[in-house]
Amino acid sequence: MKQGDLVYERLREEIVEWELAPGTHLNETRIAARLGVSRTPLREALHRLDRDGLVRISPGRGAFVSEIALGDVAHRFQLRDALESYAVRLCARADERSVFGALEADFLEWRDRFDAGAGAVDDTGYYALTSRLDAEVSQGAANPHLSDSLASVRQHLRRLRRIARRTPGRMALSAGEHARICAAVRAGAEEEAARAASEHVGNSLRHILAALGGSAVGGSAVALD
Amino acid sequence: MKQGDLVYERLREEIVEWELAPGTHLNETRIAARLGVSRTPLREALHRLDRDGLVRISPGRGAFVSEIALGDVAHRFQLRDALESYAVRLCARADERSVFGALEADFLEWRDRFDAGAGAVDDTGYYALTSRLDAEVSQGAANPHLSDSLASVRQHLRRLRRIARRTPGRMALSAGEHARICAAVRAGAEEEAARAASEHVGNSLRHILAALGGSAVGGSAVALD
DNA sequence: TGGATACTGCTTGTATACAATCCTGGACGA
DNA sequence: TCGTCCAGGATTGTATACAAGCAGTATCCA
Numbered sequence: 001m002k003q004g005d006l007v008y009e010r011l012r013e014e015i016v017e018w019e020l021a022p023g024t025h026l027n028e029t030r031i032a033a034r035l036g037v038s039r040t041p042l043r044e045a046l047h048r049l050d051r052d053g054l055v056r057i058s059p060g061r062g063a064f065v066s067e068i069a070l071g072d073v074a075h076r077f078q079l080r081d082a083l084e085s086y087a088v089r090l091c092a093r094a095d096e097r098s099v100f101g102a103l104e105a106d107f108l109e110w111r112d113r114f115d116a117g118a119g120a121v122d123d124t125g126y127y128a129l130t131s132r133l134d135a136e137v138s139q140g141a142a143n144p145h146l147s148d149s150l151a152s153v154r155q156h157l158r159r160l161r162r163i164a165r166r167t168p169g170r171m172a173l174s175a176g177e178h179a180r181i182c183a184a185v186r187a188g189a190e191e192e193a194a195r196a197a198s199e200h201v202g203n204s205l206r207h208i209l210a211a212l213g214g215s216a217v218g219g220s221a222v223a224l225d
Numbered sequence: 226m227k228q229g230d231l232v233y234e235r236l237r238e239e240i241v242e243w244e245l246a247p248g249t250h251l252n253e254t255r256i257a258a259r260l261g262v263s264r265t266p267l268r269e270a271l272h273r274l275d276r277d278g279l280v281r282i283s284p285g286r287g288a289f290v291s292e293i294a295l296g297d298v299a300h301r302f303q304l305r306d307a308l309e310s311y312a313v314r315l316c317a318r319a320d321e322r323s324v325f326g327a328l329e330a331d332f333l334e335w336r337d338r339f340d341a342g343a344g345a346v347d348d349t350g351y352y353a354l355t356s357r358l359d360a361e362v363s364q365g366a367a368n369p370h371l372s373d374s375l376a377s378v379r380q381h382l383r384r385l386r387r388i389a390r391r392t393p394g395r396m397a398l399s400a401g402e403h404a405r406i407c408a409a410v411r412a413g414a415e416e417e418a419a420r421a422a423s424e425h426v427g428n429s430l431r432h433i434l435a436a437l438g439g440s441a442v443g444g445s446a447v448a449l450d
Numbered sequence: 451t452g453g454a455t456a457c458t459g460c461t462t463g464t465a466t467a468c469a470a471t472c473c474t475g476g477a478c479g480a
Numbered sequence: 481t482c483g484t485c486c487a488g489g490a491t492t493g494t495a496t497a498c499a500a501g502c503a504g505t506a507t508c509c510a
């Protein structure tokens with residue numbers, strides 16, 4: 001594997017995990033030295049991140065970790081809506097859909113757990129489950145271009161999750177919405193699957209916008225558009 | 226503007242316009258010399274084209290103009306379907322939609338012209354009209370990320386158009402389908418607009434696959450997946 | 451004192467030099 | 481004759497050197 005690829009993945013992780021905060025200036029010399037590579041592969045990585053939208057390159061001034069603006073988040077969720085609802089459509093048309101039945105059961109289980117636990121639930125396993133669903137949707141859609149675009153959007157989602165408060169009520173609702181998507185896909189109900197996905201994305205956006213709009217976040221990190 | 230950007234746009238045009246045929250190996254030294262730049266900005270451009278899917282970079286072996294495979298075309302049209310139908314949805318929800326009324330009239334005019342002329346019609350003006358519609362859809366969607374993805378997909382479409390035979394019957398149908406999309410958007414009929422766009426993309430794909438599958442094309446240029 | 455301006459240092463953009471990797475051709479041996 | 485292996489050349493990947501442009505500061509003038 002090339003150094004440029006490694007640098008790309010590493011920087012992407014650091015941005016998504018908030019080790020590099022939005023707005024920070026990415027000095028090429030300094031970062032290249034920190035990662036132990038020269039500026040050449042680093043610049044390659046920065047350009048890729050720019051295309052992904054995680055970094056904004058201002059010609060002549062340098063690269064900055066992209067800000068999180070409310071309007072931008074909404075726009076990206078629209079893209080997510082378009083891609084995600086189309087992908088589950090394709091999944092619902094696929095031949096082998098039994099795995100979505102299993103996933104539905106798992107999501108229902110988690111929903112009950114959230115309903116009962118009321119906040120005291122450890123949700124790391126839940127995010128592993130949503131990742132499994134994401135992976136199955138990507139694979140079920142059987143379209144590499146669609147999968148790539150979805151993967152890119154999901155990076156932004158991961159970054160947002162770190163600042164969106166996970167309220168227990170929302171978690172239970174989220175699990176229920178996921179279960180509904182799985183059920184529709186499993187049943188081959190294309191329209192219903194797309195609608196369920198679309199509504200889930202919409203609810204997810206509203207939840208995140210509420211979290212961002214509230215003072216919950218570290219203030220300066222979030223530009224209010 | 227940076228040299229890298231200029232090189233990127235120039236190479237993209239050369240690929241889309243078939244001056245660089247699918248499969249050709251893009252020797253860095255040679256092309257850099259031809260374009261009068263060093264390898265550094267050229268490599269930056271090649272990586273961007275790789276992300277766009279117009280170039281495929283094979284690590285250690287170099288960059289190649291991407292092949293046109295039937296399966297890949299189908300996949301890309303699925304992406305186009307997802308994006309276009311979502312974009313027209315957004316347009317149908319927008320406040321100002323009168324321009325789509327004007328576009329509908331123009332498309333209907335062209336449809337009649339194709340119906341009457343039967344092949345003898347000069348279609349350059351028609352493609353200008355579809356470009357206008359594309360631009361209006363991008364603007365009406367009011368989402369830069371969606372517009373970017375659409376723009377990327379449309380480059381592939383432009384490349385394909387050069388080998389897809391324009392049969393007069395298909396042109397008239399295409400104009401009618403476009404008119405239907407415009408009418409639905411103008412009327413604010415979201416569902417109908419999305420359905421019309423989706424069907425248009427599907428028909429467009431079928432037409433292109435037929436043209437690719439037939440022996441019409443320059444044989445070796447098209448890999449049959 | 452306020453503002454405009456030239457200067458200095460630093461950062462990015464580009465070119466070139468070096469290192470590592472991959473393809474090609476041919477010789478050798480089974 | 482066919483397959484394998486080695487060497488040479490060429491090409492990509494990385495590092496460094498150089499040039500151009502921006503930012504911040506201090507200075508000068510009104």
